[in-house]
Each structure stands twice: as structure tokens, then as C-alpha cells.
Amino acid sequence: MAMDTAVQAPITLSPSAAARVATIASKQxxxxxxxxxxxGGGCSGFQYKFGLAETVDDADVVVETDGVQLAVDDISIDLVxxxxxxxVESLGGAAFRVENPQATAGCGCGSSFAI
Incomplete structure (x- = not known):
């Protein structure tokens, strides 16, 4: 019996998010x-924090999409x-969004979650 040897990335950066990060990074x-x-915090217990990274640490989990890297520290990776x-861009505005299959609850603002 053949086994699937493909390893799923621990987290994914969508092409639209990669393009937006590339634009922001280029401007800055x-x-x-x-x-x-x-x-910790937010209305549901945990909240996501985004920012451009100056460096990538050895302990970070790093994935790449279209030449853009997403770095997550070794503590946060277990939650994401x-x-x-x-x-995503919509009538309500444009923002980075995390689709978290582990989240058992969220909030209306979309930046806070519970596990």
C-alpha cells in the first residue's frame, strides 16, 4: 500500500495576502x-497580531507564497x-483574515478567537 508522503504546511499564506504584504513591504x-x-486578550480570549518582520528567528515556523514569507513564533504556531x-476586500473594508479550523468561537471583529 502506497503512503502519501506529501507534508501539509503548518500554516498557509494565500496568494492575495502575499500580494498585499509585498505591496506594503515595498512601500516601506x-x-x-x-x-x-x-x-492573550480580545473579546474571545486570544487575538491575532500582524506586522512586518525585521528578522526571522531560528525557532520561527516560516512558509512562503510567491516570494513572501509568513513567520510564526514557536509558541503561537500551536494556536494557528x-x-x-x-x-480580503469587501464593502466593510480590507483586512488580513485568519481562517482558523481550531477556533471554537470568534467575535464580530474577526481578530479574536477562542480554542
Whole structure:
């Protein structure tokens, strides 16, 4: 019996999010590296924090899409494993959004979640 040897990435950066990070980084003269971290707080217990990263640490989990890197620290990765980081534009505005299959509850603002 053949086994599937493909390894699924621990987290995914969508092409639209990668394109947006590349645009922002270019305007700011920085490397196209988005850092996602999870902090305690928010209305549901945890909240996502995004920012351009100056550096990537050895302990970071890093994935790449279209030349743009997404870095997640070794503590936060357990809370966002399996997530898709996307960038969406709608009538309500434009924002990075995390589709987290581990989240058992969320909030209306979309930046806070519970596990």
C-alpha cells in the first residue's frame, strides 16, 4: 500500500495576502515578511497580531507564497496550526483574515478567537 508522503504546511499564506504584504513591504522599503503572533486578550480570549518582520528567528515556523514569507513564533504556531492567512476586500473594508479550523468561537471583529 502506497503512503502519501506529501507534508501539509503548518500554516498557509494565500496568494492575495502575499500580494498585499509585498505591496506594503515595498512601500516601506522592508523585506516581504509578515509576522503573525497570538496574544492573550480580545473579546474571545486570544487575538491575532500582524506586522512586518525585521528578522526571522531560528525557532520561527516560516512558509512562503510567491516570494513572501509568513513567520510564526514557536509558541503561537500551536494556536494557528492549519490556518489560512488571507487578505480580503469587501464593502466593510480590507483586512488580513485568519481562517482558523481550531477556533471554537470568534467575535464580530474577526481578530479574536477562542480554542
Amino acid at each position: 522599503g522592508k523585506a516581504p515578511v509578515l509576522r503573525l503572533s497570538v496574544e 496550526r492549519g490556518c489560512i492567512v488571507d487578505y
